[in-house]
Amino acid sequence: MSHNHGHGSDLNAPPRPELARILIGVVAALAVATCLAMIALWPSGSDVPHDTDPYSGEGVSTVKATVTSVEAFDCGSTGDIGIDSMPTVDGDCANVTATVDDGEIAEFVLDPTRHVAAAMDEGDEVTLVKLQPQGQDATYEFRDYQRGFPLLALALAFAVLVALVGRLRGALALVGIVVTLLALMKFVLPGMLTGESPVLVAVVGSTAIMIAVLYLAHGISIRTTSALFGTLFGIAFTAVVGLIGTDWSHLTGLSSEDDSLLVATAPQLYMPGIVAASMVIAGLGVLNDVTVTQASAVWEMRALQPLASKWDVFRSAMRIGRDHIASSVYTLVFAYAGSAMTVMLLITAYQRGLVDVLTSEEIAQEVVRTLVGAIGLVLAVPVTTLFAVWLAPPPSEDPNLGRRVRRDATA
Structure with missing residues (x-):
């Protein structure tokens, strides 16, 4: 000024x-x-909620992976009203195989909603939720795509x-x-x-x-x-x-x-x-x-x-x-x-x-x-x-x- x-x-x-x-x-x-x-x-840092991420608990983590195969299969989803009175999606589910960055092979299932909307294909980079309770084998769930x-x-x-x-x-x-x-x-x-x-x-x-x-x-x-x-x-x-x-x-x-x-x-x-x-x-x-x-x-x-x-x-x-x-x-x-x-x-x-x-x-x-x-x-x-x-x-x-x-x- x-x-x-x-x-x-x-x-x-x-x-x-x-x-x-x-x-x-x-x-x-x-x-x-x-x-x-x-x-x-x-x-104050102590007043802000911490450790509330559902993916940060014991035996739960997120990992990055690359999709290697997607195989659709009929899981009986017809698009009718479900038992909870909510509409379902008419379509196939999919068995997906992916290679985790550390070399492990991850397998997970996409429900019809995810399969239809995500349109996942071989080579896609995704983020998975890894569930491995102590003493048990790891299982995986799809979380999101990598968009960085x-x-x-x-x-x-x-x-x-x-x-x-x-x-x-x-x-x-x-x-x-x-x-x-x-x-x-x-x-x-x-x-x-x-x-x-x-x-x-x-x-x-x-x-x-x-x-x-x-x-x-x-x-x-x-x-x-x-x-x-x-x-x-x-x-x-x-x-x-x-x-x-x-x-x-x-x-x-x-x-x-x-x-x-x-x-x-x-x-x-x-x-x-x-x-x-x-x-x-x-x-x-x-x-x-x-x-x-x-x-x-x-x-x-x-x-x-x-x-x-x-x-x-x-x-x-x-x-x-x-x-x-x-x-x-x-x-x-x-x-x-x-x-x-x-x-x-x-x-x-x-x-x-x-x-x-x-x-x-x-x-x-x-x-x-x-x-x-x-x-x-x-x-x-x-x-x-x-x-x-x-x-x-x-x-x-x-x-x-x-x-x-x-x-x-x-x-």
Whole structure:
């Protein structure tokens, strides 16, 4: 937020360096407060659940193997309703032989669901569960495919493209992703598991993430600071409305088998709070996009229209913001619809009514999450625009204002 100032311009008037110093103090205070909150909420290693992995017990381990043969056989699965009133898959089972990395031969059976969905073939690299009680021979079960190399290749391709196209800003954005992952894995997720308020942990973690990634990706400037203020408003508002919406809609956070397993693993968790916290985390990306765009729009308009009043700049920026709101809301809806696609397909296959579908716990969570995120997003646009117009240089007749405004935005 440093600035180079000359003479004879409203942009270079004393309030600009004064404003820069004030904003530095405000952001520094926010950063210090966030750090203190993180220290107070930092999860103790002894409080985070350990040794709860079902594949880490005595006589149980996971091993890597390569499939050498797959032989289908009829195991009597007809697709009829089973004894537990659940539908079964019509198809064959499969006897699979694989070579474990240590040279042992592993044999296991795929049920029709696994056989049909996995479409396993010779040469596939898999992960198996090895069961070997003391004094007994080892048996094996299929756990999953090995996906390390494909994921690594895609991540490297993404990183290279971002760095090549985005150059320095792209490289710094990648650093921001690393910061985000560290904050989530070291603070947010462990903090929730220790029983702290999930929403409070999410808000503090999100604030720390946004302070770091905004200045990393977009540079230290008054423009970035205005985007930060709008983003922090969006985070706080989403947290409050998320709590209200979760309680009002009676969302329990127990909509799937994984949710029940999580509660059994960490009984101190408050699952409705986890639902509300997920609304804060899920909307960060789109919220950041909207606030940065609005701040940039205000600065660019000030550069192009040096004589325009603050009100005129606000109205012009809001016209851009309205278009951005429309596209961003669709982004949220499609993202959440994609994440709940399996549940939506299953409910559709059951031919349940639309109202019944929308009010079920599985879909209601996504509906509330979408609506809460959209409300926070919509309100963040005018709030960010107001901050940006307030902090942007005032109207001026200086012919060099445009160049100086752009420098002001990146200084």
